[in-house]
Amino acid sequence: MSLHQRILSEVEGHILSGDWPPGYRIPFEHELTEQYGCSRMTVNKALSELVKRGLIERRRKSGSYVTFPQVQSAVMAIHDVKLEVQSLGLDYIYRLDARTVRKVGAGDSGRIDLPKSSRLLDITCRHFAGGRGFCLEERLISLSAVPEAEAEPFDIVAPGSWLLGKVPWSTAEHRIRAVAASRQAAHALGIGVGAPCLVIDRRTWSGGAPVTSVRLTYPGDRHELVAEFAPSSMG
Known part of the structure; x- marks a missing residue:
């Protein structure tokens, strides 16, 4: 499993398990970069995929948050x-x-x-x-x-x-x-x-x-x- 896929899987797991409920602010990109020891581009790629899946939303100058389900x-x-x-x-x-x-x-x-x-x-x-x-x-x-x-x-x-x-x-x-x-x-x-x-x-x-x-x-x-x-x- 690539590092990008690992970040994607673990963040998605936190969301789907309820550890990170709707409205929860997920760690900033620089925090995830430090946590996983990777480039910011790798983190950004994983988060962008979660946005496409409707699991998180990005708010300008505020960070990324777990979405409220429709x-x-x-x-x-x-x-x-x-x-x-x-x-x-x-x-x-x-x-x-x-x-x-x-x-x-x-x-x-x-x-x-x-x-x-x-x-x-x-x-x-x-x-x-x-x-x-x-x-x-x-x-x-x-x-x-x-x-x-x-x-x-x-x-x-x-x-x-x-x-x-x-x-x-x-x-x-x-x-x-x-x-x-x-x-x-x-x-x-x-x-x-x-x-x-x-x-x-x-x-x-x-x-x-x-x-x-x-x-x-x-x-x-x-x-x-x-x-x-x-x-x-x-x-």
Whole structure:
């Protein structure tokens, strides 16, 4: 085994074993050069390969860090964000930012199909993975479809998790977009204004009645959608 391959293998081993968790700063190049008694070019070659494999990221003037893994979601599945985070082996934190009971307004057009006299619960909350902003959740819940939601504080349990356990849904609609982070989203997720984000707008119904509408905003480097399909048997 060449020295380059040895460095690659040992650093990769530290990462995959969990010795160096996501966000961990790996030794600087000059430190690895001294440790292995080799040239800086050899170390740089090994680290460049780890970047290609998605295991580390290089930050200018800061060093190299173990990357946070991306979560993969099936395009048409409805997932619990908490379970998404935990599937990555990262610590999960939930925070409620705002909770308001109000009537449907003009700004809700296109998000939830309810008469203007209807009452709804408007919730904004955040999900964190390994101490970093993972997802901004902006949700509307129809109180005619889910009246018990009005008494739920949602200060400990996220509304998405609560709804999955309480209300059966019969139909769902997903709209997926790539957007630049707004000032609100950037502040909530700890990213730069204009940074690439993945937005999933989802609406669900039960027996034809609207249940909830949610907008999930993910930093673009922390989430991807996966679809599996087979060739059509027609034509």
